[in-house]
């Protein structure tokens with residue numbers, strides 16, 4: 001196994017080593033404490049405010065966010081020292097993707113009943129706060145990934161949010177904000193590849209970057225699933241209902257390597273949604289836990305071994321059984337831990 005640590009921390013001035021040097025010296029860092037974190041293990045970004053109150057009857061499994069971290073700690077996949085705490089995303093940061101009007105209305109609770117129905121959430125101060133911390137978390141994961149090679153958040157992947165409105169449980173597009181921020185805050189415009197393997201198409205993200213050559217959007221999704229009206233990603237792979245592990249994995253394996261070779265990103269953002277799972281309430285595909293693990297391992301390892309930094313977010317996953325769901329979401333952190341160890345990071 002190649003030791004990729006050299007690529008990410010010291011040794012020859014590879015493209016990635018240059019990027020890391022840049023992150024440490026000249027990048028306008030969103031998080032000043034970035035270089036002082038003590039743990040050398042896999043960085044896991046989490047904030048206790050990723051969660052907010054929702055009516056118990058609400059179908060969105062809000063309780064999963066703290067439970068993912070609890071499950072990783074309980075199973076000794078990670079220790080508390082590995083946890084990086086993000087800042088809340090400022091209005092200024094969010095405005096790199098979202099319109100001033102939308103941010104003003106969203107933050108101050110001026111969202112109409114009809115707009116609230118489209119998002120799936122009743123407006124509350126708590127939900128604004130959780131979305132802003134979640135977005136700060138994805139930005140921090142991207143920053144840390146540039147420095148350490150790999151990082152995972154315990155939330156994120158709100159890919160249905162558009163610049164001027166929210167949709168499908170997504171109010172702020174954290175992936176788009178992180179990609180735009182990382183692209184703009186470098187002397188050379190960084191190229192960002194967004195690998196979106198949530199079962200739903202990343203329509204908001206595709207729309208936001210449709211005219212942006214420095215961001216490549218790649219989405220593998222179930223064609224018959226939400227959203228009904230798809231946007232055009234740079235590469236869309238629409239799959240049929242009922243797809244199982246083997247065919248799903250060969251689809252991802254057929255595209256990711258050549259995308260990395262041809263687009264040559266400086267950073268990958270990975271939406272590791274678990275809603276392609278057979279038990280998922282909104283899915284329609286038939287992946288198993290093992291299939292999701294193999295998928296995440298393949299994506300993370302393929303990217304890391306090329307010396308490209310990658311930040312993963314958990315994406316969608318729907319079940320009334322929060323413990324089962326949190327365990328499923330923790331698959332990506334488990335796969336990342338294996339990659340971290342095997343690749344000598």
Ligand SMILES: [Zn+2]
Pocket residue numbers: 198199200273275315316317
């Ligand atoms: Zn989804």
